[in-house]
Amino acid sequence: MAIYPVNGTFPVSSTQSPATVASTVNGLDATPTTGASSFGNVIDGLQALQGQSQDLAVKAVTGSVDDVHTATIAATRAQVTLELVAAVRNKGVDAFNEIMRMQA
Known part of the structure; x- marks a missing residue:
């Protein structure tokens, strides 16, 4: 599986352990x-x-930003993070409901 950088630089090296990589993604x-x-x-x-x-x-629309790509990346990052948080929340609710259905 290839790891592609978000901001043009790779935040991790190939010698780091998976736990270290997972805890320091993009700084x-x-x-x-x-x-x-x-x-x-x-x-x-x-x-x-x-x-x-x-x-x-807002800066992109008003023309105050030099690089429109920065605004696009920020919007995509916020959207993906929202989807991730919603998925984690849904899994937590599903797990809670499953526990509540268990018989003692």
Whole structure:
């Protein structure tokens, strides 16, 4: 499986372990944590991505941004992150419902 860079640079080297690669994708700290606050942090990050995307979209429309690709990448990144968060939430709800259906 090939790894393609998002921003033109590869964030990881071929000698890093999969755990290290998973926790440092694109320079973001994606180290898994436990508890509800970790999902809350993910939601906060999603909101920040969406805000950045909206700001760049406004700049692109008004002509204040030098590179339209940056706005497009930010919008796509926010969309993919939203889809990922929704999928994780749905899997969590499905798992909860399955546990509730189990008989003791």
